[in-house]
Structures are given as C-alpha cells and as structure tokens.
Amino acid sequence: MTIVASGSAMSSAAPAGQGVGPLLRAWRQRRRVSQLELALRADSSARHISFIETGRSRPSEEMVLRLAEHLEVPVRERNALLLAAGYAPHYPETSLDDPALGALREGLERLIRGYEPYPALVVDAMYDVVTANRGITMLLDGVPESLLVPPLNAMRLTLHPEGLAPRIRNLREWRGHLLAQMERQIALHRSARLRALYEEVAAYPVPQGAVEDEPAKDVPYFALPMRVEHEGRVLSFVSSISTFNTPMDVTVAELAIETFLPADPSTVKYLHSMLG
Structure with missing residues (x-):
C-alpha cells in the first residue's frame, strides 16, 4: 500500500464564541494541575492565570503557547486556543500530498x-x-x-x-x-x-x-x-x-x-x- 491523501482528522475543540479562558481552564483541570502549579511552570503568577481563565485578562500569543506547552495540549487544539484568544493559528496543517x-x-x-x-x-x-x-x-x-x-x-x-x-x-x-x-x-x-x-x-x-x-x-x-x-x-x-x-x-x-x-x-x- 502507498501513502494516500488524508483530510482533516479532528474538528476544532473551540466552541463558537467561547473565549480562551474557559478552554485553558478545562485543559488545566483535565491535567489535574492547580493554578499555582501552572503559574510556576509557565513563569507567571496564580493571579494572572486566574484572570486569564475568568476573562479579566487577555493572554499574549506567547503566553497561550506557553500554557499550552506546559499543559501538553495537542497541536491542533493549540491552534484552537489561539483562535479563541483572537490570534492566527501557529501550526500549519499540510496535506500529505504537498511537496x-x-x-x-x-x-x-x-x-x-x-x-x-x-x-x-x-x-x-x-x-x-x-x-x-x-x-x-x-x-x-x-x-x-x-x-x-x-x-x-x-x-x-x-x-x-x-x-x-x-x-x-x-x-x-x-x-x-x-x-x-x-x-x-x-x-x-x-x-x-x-x-x-x-x-x-x-x-x-x-x-x-x-x-x-x-x-x-x-x-x-x-x-x-x-x-x-x-x-x-x-x-x-x-x-x-x-x-x-x-x-x-x-x-x-x-x-x-x-x-x-x-x-x-x-x-x-x-x-x-x-x-x-
């Protein structure tokens, strides 16, 4: 068998209209990490993480990617987090047919x-x-x-x-x-x-x-x-x-x-x- 083209395998995890805060909170809870622990990993503060999750503070693109990295968020879902935060996707999705x-x-x-x-x-x-x-x-x-x-x-x-x-x-x-x-x-x-x-x-x-x-x-x-x-x-x-x-x-x-x-x-x- 030889390689065949494969379409998009996963749908975005970001519900329409939902901000990045609730999504990040859901990933943190899924990983069973406290706000303080995540803050220490990401060189931030528990207060800032709380503000991001509640929508009181908009994270920078760098912060979204940093938090996603420390929460081991899959690559496709990292793009969804960026979109929810108002940024462009960071990771391309290239067809296997692409040169x-x-x-x-x-x-x-x-x-x-x-x-x-x-x-x-x-x-x-x-x-x-x-x-x-x-x-x-x-x-x-x-x-x-x-x-x-x-x-x-x-x-x-x-x-x-x-x-x-x-x-x-x-x-x-x-x-x-x-x-x-x-x-x-x-x-x-x-x-x-x-x-x-x-x-x-x-x-x-x-x-x-x-x-x-x-x-x-x-x-x-x-x-x-x-x-x-x-x-x-x-x-x-x-x-x-x-x-x-x-x-x-x-x-x-x-x-x-x-x-x-x-x-x-x-x-x-x-x-x-x-x-x-």
Missing part, C-alpha cells in the same frame, strides 16, 4: 518497508490508514472488498464482524484494548468524528463462533498479544505505536506508526517463509 512533505512520505514508506516481513502501518488521528506494508496486506487476505475501499480504517478493519475480528483468537481482550485506546484519544482530543467512530465500532457484534483460546503456556508474553489466524496458523503479535517528537505541523502531529512485533518463534518463522 513540502515529500521527505516525510518517502521516509515513512522506507521505514515500514524496512520492517518487512513483519506488519507495520501508519494511521492518522481517525485511524485511517495512510500507508501499510506487505505484512499488513497479508493479514488482510480474504477481507471483503467493501471494507478495503479507501480510506481504509484500521479500527473498522480489525473489529468489523466481516473484517479481522472472526480470525482474532483473543478478540474480547484485543477489542477491549482497542476501545480503551480510542477512549483515551477522545478524552485528549474531544473530537466528535472520533467519538462517532468509537460508537460505530463499539456497537459491532462479536462474530458468532469466534474462537477464544488460551496463549501458549511456554511463551513468556511481555505485552498483550494479538493472536490472529492466517491460513490455518495462529500468529501472535505485540503492538508498538510511535509518534513524532515536537511536531510543528498538525498533520504530522496526528500521524502514528504502528508496528507488530512477532511474539513467538513460530510467527517469526512463518512470516519469513511467506514474505522473506
């Missing part, structure tokens, strides 16, 4: 190809697949074409009763892990689109006849594995997710690279025999 991101696209393609024969993919904030390698393509063998129409969505592909779900041998565990991951993202981004996706996939029924088996007793799993059947064999993977450090673009900030590491020797051997 400016050519080096990024090439690097991502090279990275996941280099991970073969093990599965790897890149998703955006809505879990739409931006690019994937042959390991992922192999796992999707037999999935109906209706689920493979771009943009592919990793959550739908995994949890849909006609997708990978019937083949996942620890579906209840893996499904719970994925839904909890989405819940954390919703709490962080407050995206209506992501909430709608969550409600859709959470409502998928568990496929009838889904097999739930126990992991091999002789394999010391160090993380929850996904055990998925492929051509009569059960393959085991543990998942790792990577993001970019200090992103300066909304699109880049919302990309995640997920790699699936074989969790047992038989999976390693099988993947090398198929794709090596």
